[in-house]
Amino acid sequence: MSLCAECFNNGDHTGHDFNMFRSQAGGACDCGDSNVMRESGFCRRHRLRTGENIPSIPRDLLLMSEMVLPRFILCIIQYLRDGYIEPDTSTERDLQKVLQQLEPQISFLEELTKMGGAMRTVLTKILTNQQIFKDLSMGQEENLYAKKNYDKYLSALKNSGLVSVEEKAQGATADVTVGAEGGAGAIVLLGKIEITISEDQDAGLSVGQRKRVKLSSSTKDPCIIESLKHKCFLEEVLFWTIKYEFPQKMVTFLLNMLPDQDYKITFTKTFVQHYAFIMKTLMKSHESDTMSNRIVHISVQLFSNEELARHVTEECQLLDIMVTVLLYMMESCLIKSELQDEENSRHVVVNCSEALLKNNTYWPLVSDFINILSHQSVAKKFLEDHSLLMLWMSFVSFFQGMNLNKRELNEHVEFESQTYYAAFAAELEACAQPMWGLLTHCKVKETQEYTKTVVRYCLETLQIWFDAIGFIDEPAPNQVTFHLPLHRYYAMFLSKAVKCQGLDLDSLLPDQEMLMKIMVHPLQIQASLSEIHSNMWVRNGLQIKGQAMTYVQSHFCNSMIDPDVFLLQVCASRLDPDYFISSVFERFKVVDLLTMASQHQNAVLDSEQERPMLEGALTFLVILTSLRIHLGMTDDEILRAEMVSQLCMNDRTHSALLDLIPENPNPKSGIVPGSCSFEKMLSDVADFKAPVFEPGGSMQQGMYTPKPEVWEKEFDPIMVVLRTVYRRDVQSAMDRYSAFLKQSGIHTGNPWPPYKERTPLHPCYKGLIKLLHCKTLHIVIFTLLYKIWMDHQNMSEHVLCMVLYLIELGLDNQVQENKEDEEPCIEEHCHDSWFPGTNLLSNLHHVINFVRVRVPETAPEVKREAPPSTSTEASSYGQNLREAQVFSLVAERRRKFQEIINRSSTEASPVVRPKSSSTRWVPPGTPPQLVTEILEIRESMLSLLIKLHQKLSSKQNSLSPSWLEDMDTSHHAHGDGITAIERILTKAATRSCQIKRSIQDICGKVCPPVPPKKNSPTDKKAMDKEERRQRARERQQKLLAEFASRQKSFMETAMDVESPETEAAMDLGASEVMESEVLYDCVICGQSGPSTEDRPTGLVVLLQASSVLGHRCKSKEAKNLPTTDDEHIYAADTCGVAHDVRLTLMQRFFKDSSCLQSVSIGWDGGVYVQTCGHTLHIDCHKSYMESLRNDQVLQGFSVDKGEFTCPLCRQFANSVLPCRPGRGTESAAWHTPTNKKTCVIVKEVEDLQEKLGLFPTESNLSKEMELVIKDIKNTTQKKYMDYGKNPGSPDNDFLFMYSVARTNLELELVHRGGNLCSGGASAAAKRSCLNQLFHVLAMHMRLYSIDSAYNPWTKLTQVAQSREAEPEVPMLFRDVPSLLIIFVLTMPQPLRKEHFTCVVKMLYNLQYTQALAAISSKFSPEERQAWCTSGALKKNAANAEKSFEVLLSHVISELSQDKSVYKVNTEETSMVSVWSPQSIEFSLQQFCLPFLRLSCLLQHHLYGDNLTGCLEEEEFSSLAVCLGLLPSAPQPSNIVHSASCLTWAVSAFELVIQWCAEVTGLSQMQGLLVQDPQWAAPRLLQLPDNYNIIFQYYHRKACTACKKVPKDPALCLVCGAFVCLKGVCCKQQGICECVLHSQHCGAATGIFLLINASVIIIIRGHRFCLWGSVYLDAHGEEDRDLRRGKPLFLCEERYRVLEQQWVSHTFDHINKRWGPHYNGL
Secondary structure: OOOOHHHHHHOOOOOOOOOOOOOOOOOOOOOOOOOOOOHHHOOHHHHHHHHOOOOOOOHHHHHHHHHHHHHHHHHHHHHHHHHOOOOOOOOOOOHHHHHHHHHHHHHHHHHHHOOOHHHHHHHHHHHHOHHHHHHHHOOOOOOHHHHHHHHHHHHHHOOOOOOOHHHHHHHHHOOOOOOOHHHOOOOOOHHHOOOOOOOOOOOOOOOOOEOOOOOOOOOOOHHHHOOOOOOOHHHHHHHHHHHOOOOHHHHHHHHHOOOOHHHHHHHHHHHHHOHHHHHHHHHHOOOHHHHHHHHHHHHHHHHOOHHHHHHHHHHHOHHHHHHHHHHHHHHOOEEEOOOOOOOOOOOEEEOOOOHHHHOOOOHHHHHHHHHHHOOHHHHHHHHHOHHHHHHHHHHHHOOOOOOOEEOOOOOOOOOOOOHHHHHHHHHHHHHHHHHHHHHOOOOOHHHHHHHHHHHHHHHHHHHHHHHHHOOOOOOOOOEEOOOOHHHHHHHHHHHHHHHHOOOOHHHHOOOHHHHHHHHHHHHHHHHHHHHHHOOOOHHHOHHHHHHHHHHHOOOOHHHOHHHHHHHHHHHHHHOOHHHHHHHHHHHOOOHHHOOOOOOOOOOOOOHHHHHHHHHHHHHHHHHHHHOOOOOOOOHHHHHHHHHHHHHHHOOEOHHHHHHHOOOOOOOOOOOOOOOOOHHHHHHHHEEEEOOOEOOOOOEOOOEEEEOHHHHHHOOOHHHHHHHOOOHHHHHHHHHHHHHHHHHOOOOOOOOOOOOOOOOOOOHHHHHHHHHHHOHHHHHHHHHHHHHHHOOOOOOOHHHHHHHHHHHHHHHHOOOOOOHHHHHHHHHHHOOOOOOOOOOHHHHHOOOEEEEEEEEEOOOHHHHOOOOOOOHHHHHHHHHHHHOOOHHHHHHHHHHHHHHHHHOOOHHHHHHOOOOOHHHOOOOOOOOOOEEEEEEEEEEOHHHHHHHHHHHHHOOOOOOOOOHHHHOOHHHHOOOOHHHHHHHHHHHHHHHOHHHHHHHHHHHHHOOOOOOOHHHHHHHHHHHHHHHHHHHHHHHHHHHHHHHHHHHHHHHHHHOOOOOHHHHHHHOOOOOOOOOOOOOEEEOOOOOEEOOOOOOOEEEEEEEEEEOOHHHOOOOOOOOEOOOOOOOOOOOOOOHHHHHHHHHHHHHHHOOHHHHOOOOOOOOOOEEEEEEEEEEEEHHHHHHHHHHHHHOOOOOOOOHHHOOEEOOOOOOEEOEEEEOOOOOOOOOHHHHOOOOOOHHHHHHHHHHHHHOOOOOOOOOHHHHHHHHHHHHHHHHOOHHHOOOOOOOOOHHHHHHHHHHHHHHHHHHHHHHOOOOOOOOOOOHHHHHOOHHHHHHHHHHHHOOOOOOHHHOHHHHHHOOOOOOOOOOOOOHHHOOHHHHHHHHHHHOOOOOOHHHHHHHHHHHHHHHHHHHHHHHHOOOOHHHHHHHHHHHHHOOOOOOHHHOHHHHHHHHHHHHHOOHHHHHOOHHHHOOOOOOOHHHHHHHHHHHHHHHHHHHHHHHHHHHOOOOOOOOOOOHHHHHHHHHOOOOOOOOOOOOOOHHHHOOOOOOHHHHHHHHHHHHHOOOOOHHHOOOOOOOOOOOOOEOOOEHHHHHHHHOOOOOOOOOOOOOOEEEEOOOOOEEEOOOOOOOEOOEOHHHHHHHHHHOOEEEEEEOOOOOEEEEEOOEEEEEEOOEEOOOOOOOHHHOOOOOOEEOHHHHHHHHHHHHOOOHHHHOOOOEEOOOOO
16 A cells, blocks of 8 residues: 555554655555545545535536537547557657657646546546547548558558467468367366477577477457457557557556546456557567556556456456466477476476576566465466466466576686576576465365365476476486475475475375375475585585575475475475485485494595585474474464574564564564564564764664573574574574673583574474484484594584484483384384384483494405404394494485385386495596405494593593482583583483483493504594693783773773873873973884974874854854744854954954954864874875875775875874974973063063064974974865955965964864863873964964064053054953964964963953953943942942953943944843842853863963862863962852952053943944854754644745756755755866865855755765765664655754764764765766
8 A cells, every 4th residue: 555645644654664766657545445444544635535516517618628529539549540550660769759749748637637527427438438449549441641641551460469470371271289188278287298390491490499489379369369459548658668668658648547446347347458568669679667657656556456366357257367367478488497307308497598587577467466365256266277276387387497507617717607596596586486375275175175175276387397307216417406495385285285285294295106206306405505504515606605595595495395304304204204304314415424433535525515415404404393383383483583593693674573573474564463563573573772872973773682591491593593584594503692691600611502482383293303312313412422532533513413403302301102013113223233122211321332344455454353352142143243334324215215116117126226225336536446455433423422422521420420400400501511411311211211311321431532553643642632732722812801991091091082091101292291202103114203494393283274264153052943834944153153253344444464363263274283193204194195105005095185194193294293392391491480560471471572583593303393384274265264345365374374363273273172170181181182283383383573663562561542543442342262272373482381371361360351341242231320429439449440340331431422332232231130239240251251261271281280170160260370360269158259360460440441441432333242152052953843734835846046946955964054065056166065065155165955865974074975874773773875765754863973073073983885986966
């Protein structure tokens, strides 16, 4: 069911599960159709419509349309007839051109359909009326054009049937009609007809010769075969729609008409009538993909409606048509099958390399077929029609054995064919999906008959297939096909019959002989899987591995490996167990390996393949005997087991889990009555791990991880092995399991896969247990236990593990046998000396004394003498020795078995090759001959188990005789091999007293293992080997631990790990005072030394332009992203805009050079410098850059632009900042506190400023410093540097330089959280390189001396008269932090600390006075008057200069002299409540804090002073003490007054009068007085919680620039701008809009949300990267490109991380996948 967005949003869907997707080709909305959905689910509009009686439209209104439209439609049709050219003609065929010319006409029809029901009724009448068609279609006699036009149409019709006209003519001469029994329709079953290759042209045809199976023309339904005849316009319109390969506009028109019921029925019939023709056109089409989609768009609307589908099935033989058309389609690409008997095979299969299969051209037809089979009424019709079923089986048999693989034995294949994709897709879609569709209708007892029929036909078709490929009893060697759909149909219907319909299994099974045949090919696949994983097929290339993986992959496993295993389980439960087991080992080619001898020859395997093949065979047997998917598990149990096995391999996201769990036996939708829903089951077995963001930058999604009790009780390694596509997943599951056991303290060593109890078997399959209780298996188990104990080659822990698993399965699944049945066993005793019976329990303690083996002459056993015993004893063993040959005996039995079966066909018996290993041919050139030797064994399975226990625990007597009594069985479930053996022994002992006695006897003897003497050296070797391994392991652990600790220490020093311990070492202005020169380590050459003039050292830095500061606002709240037309974002209140306005205003009135020293720029496009902290010689860096330039393989950065990665920590960088020679921070002499008077220091500072900047001597260092300045200037754009009236002037340069310092200080403050309360430790501090930066800037700025006449210092410290013509900027308008930085940078370095403190004190006075002026302008006139008078009274008090009241009144009185000063703000002030002394004091402190913070930070970087942490309330006093404005730390009791920090050099009142006087003379300038230096931290926009809100508003929104709706809309998350990603429409000078916007808004850093993909991309300069998504679904997963269409919600944590990376400028370091965007975004 699908709804359009409008109906969806108007309906109520709370709690519903839905997917939203963007339909590429339109579609039909089902809202309002009660056949599809309940009326309660309709949207508001449709609910209203159904309730009312709709009035009919007056007849005369419609007359016009009834007259005009027939001609209009005819006109379109005539045009289509004229324009059509057959594809096989030589002329250029351009159908698109014809369609483009028709665009307006078809669009007009489409518009008409949207007018509503009345118009659609008229259209329906015209389209379906046969009379109108007759009258108009041919045209009148005299109209020549119409006549020609009609002829064109007739010729186009000619070949529209399945059989073309020519073929029919041939068919008449040669009589092809062959009647098949049961009225089987179009195709005669393959078994009943010899396929003749027309030999008259060429007698010697190659094997791959193509064959066409001719259709018999005696079909029930001639309308499929014959050409079409049209009776109304609708039919011809559809005909041309098909001919023109379904143009989108036509499809939309035909679909838009569907709400009209009459039209719907007629159109569906017409569509069915044209079905064969659609198939023919589709096969010829070059654009089959597009065409397929459009066909399905139509057919899904027609066939999803059960009523309609049933109607068409009954009236138009829809099923016959579909099956026939599918058959016909596949027939076009059949080839002879090469399976089994290549020469004489009569079976044909589809050729997977044909385009038809490679391009999935059959997909639309199969999809329709699956669709109609989903309706019960239609499926029943199909299952009741036997001839149709027969046809369908012959269709399925086309896929049986396709894509045959032949093992390459010599050369590697030249060309790896990729046809297997096509083969797997074809089997899944064309065979398996219809099968699942039919199975859903065979769920209840009443449908038993259907199942019986299908099973019968399956068996018949299988028999035909076996005959056709000439199969007798042995599969051809080195061949495998993974495609056996007939077997799988049979298996799945059997499973359903037993599970749901209560049928008896035996009634559905064929005879033993057939079962033996059926078993062969699925078993061949299992053995081949093992061979492929053992690298035996390696010469066939990678594609064979691909097949093995696809076979078990989650989308295929339930239609492939599961039915195969089930079928083998059925065969095993009904065939002789010894026969079955020996077949398995023979198929897996390990029969030769199963000998007691220590050496053997294997004719078919290399020795390195033996172990994996043996493991494969045993694992297969374990799976076979323990898997219960089709043998009794309920759907819920299956779902649970699947879920657990997937979660145990790896933590999974919700969508991955949904995808990994096979769809069919257990539909995941959870709508199946009585079954557990997916979600409920998931919450039972797994815990949700919320999405986290790791510091390394990899974003985790929400994951599900198994609950502890699941690991403990439900982890099933067998299920995991069955479901793993990659072998490494099994290891991953085991690693996770052992980690769990360690963590929960259950087991610390290397655990073995746990043994899991199984669901009880369904009674029908009880025979399967016989496998575990048959002598052959017991002989194998005994042999393997012995071989492992003796350390024979090619044994492994895994082999032992599987052997123990089989023993345990046998103990847990006992055969219930009656006493009488034991008689035959005794008779058999003489024949088989190994074990007395078949029961595992009784065979466990049976001792085997001697075994006769055949060994190569060179084997150690041969040199031994006769058994060490007297001759009489030997003769008494004589009869034992006669029958001791192990596997030849099994082969004998197998031969006998076959003879019994083949008695009827005597000619078959000679074909059976003798299998006994004794008569196996010996390949030429193998020197050692086989000799028969007799081994003395004297062991039972029990004694071997106990000896293996000793061996594993490497203790002589690991089990004391009484251990069974002391046994604590609780801890047995988990552990290693020792635990497994103990568990088995305990189980056996509890089930049989005899075994218990045997165990106690064996344990009582406590004999160390005495292997044959010859083996002792090898045994010793093995022990040494084990010890050596152990030592190697320990060494490795030690190395790893050492490596990990090194890595940790490196990470702590290199990365931003917030660890205060490493702070001192890393922070370059380190706190300890270093007397000696600073030594730097070069990370390239590894030498350590000082930075010198000749060979300077530099810091690895990244310079980037930043507008983060400019985006700060006053309010702490982030701005909301607009999601309606009424919401807007205004940029006027941002820091960048405010500073721009201020500067522009000043430049209107004051001297330019003075303006450019009164503010800072760099709020937008300022240059931020950060370092990773590593240093290198600048000459080393140059050679490093050269090597990068020559290295072509560069990832993501451009060496030509100076970019590189730090050679040590790989952090991104683009410049090197030279370090100044000498000490890192100033030595003690510069720090000493001074007792000089203020006025003296003030004078000293003035003198220092008068000193002219000395030009530094030309040296490498100075050159490098100049280069860095150039880099810094190149980092940002020109527009962010030129603010003066005459660009390029020194003043401009001067402003830019000191603003760089300001930007870096301000940003460090932002990174520290906007204040200095946290003290020293901070990630930002580590990235800071302000000390070095300051020296580079200072050296550059000393080139500009400040004209003494205009030096602001004099105005700060002296009372003088102003006298300029063009006024300078008044002191009260100047930006105080800027002045501080100018003074520090222009005075000779290094600067004494007393001078620095003096500068800060003088500037504080100015800042304070500015604060008073700003606050006074906020008062109401009355308040102003009151404060003025109250302060004046205290003017003569002792500390009047340090009292805010006195100074405030003084400022007010001075400024009031000019009336205009206080006029500006009268409107606003009325709002404010009355000001108290406390509120004034608080405001003054807040006003001065930004200045104090900056000064303090600067002092910290220049002098290495510690920043002390404090509470936010105490920040002001703490900073004042730190800067020396206050004598020492104040007591908490007395509150610090901001005025007490003032230190005046001259009379305060006179200075203030002078400063105020500069302002009062001016008009219109008062706005500049009110400045507020406080800004909130930068924030990205606040996004809505639900992504749909953004999507619905923006995905249709027109771009502001080009007024079109962008194809890829994007949003800037910094300012909310709406831009076209990659849009050519908005390109300027070849740069696309996103890149342009990133330059304009973020100085080349942009953060964009892509509306149609929900992901965020970052643009940084010339590179970009995909950052990820901040919107996750309910399960914590991203939905990139909105593919899954689940509702998405904002993940606050991720958004915070994004914001933090933006503010801290760390995009370059954290995100790794950068690529160039070439201005194309």
